[in-house]
Structure formats: C-alpha cells, structure tokens
Amino acid sequence: MRIPRVYVDLPLEPGAALELPSAQARHLTQVLRLPPDAPLVLFNGDGADYPAQITRAERGATRVRVGTPGAPEPIAPLDIHLALGVSKGERMDYALQKSVELGVGRITPLFTERSQVQLSGPRLERRLDHWRGILIGACEQSGRRRLPQLATATTFSDWLSTHAGGGLLLDPEADRPLTALPAPGARITLLIGPEGGLSPRERASARARGFEGVRLGPRILRTETAPLAAIAVIQALWGDLGD
Known part of the structure; x- marks a missing residue:
C-alpha cells in the first residue's frame, strides 16, 4: 500500500505531536480510513519530507507523531x-x-x-x-x-x-x-x-x-x-x- 503524502501548513519538528487540520484529517480518516499507527508522510514546503505516524484517528481529531526529515529536495537548476x-x-x-x-x-x-x-x-x-x-x-x-x-x-x-x-x-x-x-x-x-x-x-x-x-x-x-x-x-x- 502506498504511504499517503500530505501537505500541512504547519511547522514540522522531529518528535512533535500535532493535530492535523480538519480537511487533511477528514481525508485520512474518512476517505482513506487510516487507523492509529498507520504511517504517512508530511511536508510543509520547506524542502523536506517528514515521516509520521497516526497516534489518534477520530472524526473530530487526528493526531500524528512527526519523525526525522529526509534529505531536502535539490534546488532546481532552472x-x-x-x-x-x-x-x-x-x-x-x-x-x-x-x-x-x-x-x-x-x-x-x-x-x-x-x-x-x-x-x-x-x-x-x-x-x-x-x-x-x-x-x-x-x-x-x-x-x-x-x-x-x-x-x-x-x-x-x-x-x-x-x-x-x-x-x-x-x-x-x-x-x-x-x-x-x-x-x-x-x-x-x-x-x-x-x-x-x-x-x-x-x-x-x-x-x-x-x-x-x-x-x-x-x-x-x-x-x-x-x-x-x-x-x-x-x-x-x-x-x-x-x-
């Protein structure tokens, strides 16, 4: 199964516990039906992907734990x-x-x-x-x-x-x-x-x-x-x- 990749307009720090915005939370829990402990990838436009894991998956609140970011995206040559x-x-x-x-x-x-x-x-x-x-x-x-x-x-x-x-x-x-x-x-x-x-x-x-x-x-x-x-x-x- 492909790991979902989600944009969030939030600061991302390794080890941080975040509550996802409602739109992203709704997509992950009601459309993709991801359970607690499911992996995902977050990014906020700073150039890095952050592995994460769902710690709470409910209709009203979806929380995740942020992992260590991967290598930054190279700057485009053009x-x-x-x-x-x-x-x-x-x-x-x-x-x-x-x-x-x-x-x-x-x-x-x-x-x-x-x-x-x-x-x-x-x-x-x-x-x-x-x-x-x-x-x-x-x-x-x-x-x-x-x-x-x-x-x-x-x-x-x-x-x-x-x-x-x-x-x-x-x-x-x-x-x-x-x-x-x-x-x-x-x-x-x-x-x-x-x-x-x-x-x-x-x-x-x-x-x-x-x-x-x-x-x-x-x-x-x-x-x-x-x-x-x-x-x-x-x-x-x-x-x-x-x-």
Whole structure:
C-alpha cells in the first residue's frame, strides 16, 4: 500500500505531536480510513519530507507523531516562471496541475484580451484558493517538497509593465523553434496565451519588452497542452528532466 503524502501548513519538528487540520484529517480518516499507527508522510514546503505516524484517528481529531526529515529536495537548476493566460475551468486546472508535476517554479495567471474568464473581488479570491489547492495536490502526488509560487492573477498589460528580463513567447507563427535556442541562465519566463492565444497587439507588446517568439512545431496546441509541451522541452534541454 502506498504511504499517503500530505501537505500541512504547519511547522514540522522531529518528535512533535500535532493535530492535523480538519480537511487533511477528514481525508485520512474518512476517505482513506487510516487507523492509529498507520504511517504517512508530511511536508510543509520547506524542502523536506517528514515521516509520521497516526497516534489518534477520530472524526473530530487526528493526531500524528512527526519523525526525522529526509534529505531536502535539490534546488532546481532552472527556475521556470510560467505566465499563463487564464482559460476556462478544467483547462486551467489541468495546465496548472501538470505544470507543477513538470517542475515549474512560479506561475502568474494573466487576464488577456482573449481570456473568456474575467474575475475580480471575492470570485477571484475563491478561484485563487482553488488553484492553490490544485498546486498542493500536484506536489503531493509528484513528490515535490517545495511549493511553486502562485502570484495573484492580474491583467496582461499590468504584468508586462512591471516584468523585467524578457523571456520566451510561445507563438505558432514564430520563425525560430524552441529547440534552436541557446541555454538560458538560471531563470526563464515562459509566456503563453489562453484559448485563441495572445492578440497581435499583446504579442507585439511582449516583443517590445524583450520576449522572443518561439514555436514548438508544425501544429497549433491547445491552451492546456502548450505549456506542458514547452515546459517538458525546456526541462529536457536545460533542466532536470531525466536526471
């Protein structure tokens, strides 16, 4: 049986006795039906996994004993910042989930001219909470011990006006393929539009701010497929995919 791996937003110290937050406790005791003495792994984003054992498993309270942490997760050789146009529903969820599994370090959701989803106020906060849950679940599944950063969603123009350093603009009409680029430094920003891509005006603005247009091949990819293909290529060329 696979040992459950659970994120907790709590300090973790060897030997500590902790009461788990209600959501995690409910999942472990009511969904997985773990009994007392069952092993699990906890992580809080500090880079380490902490073996733990359930000492009390009840509907109202689940307590665990924390063990000695394992080796810290290595720092990624390439910090990938994904600036992604907000797409509808499951498409955005899928792109975020798989991007985290592929090792992206930072994500900025962007509202662009062609975004079919526009959110603000409480609706935006609820969506950001939902996206944070997607990122955490992807880390739990993939074994990542450091959480990627999720920036507050903003408009394309506001983000571009403050972004420094340029990056790569995924554009099926670009002359240069991604595989023809030289190796970047320690960081790279990848800009991808929503359904329908970025508008011509947005692409021109990105290029004026130092972004280089690149293509992946002869096919036009969906908004949920494009970031995954691009990140996989970037990781295979210059990152940790295959290490």
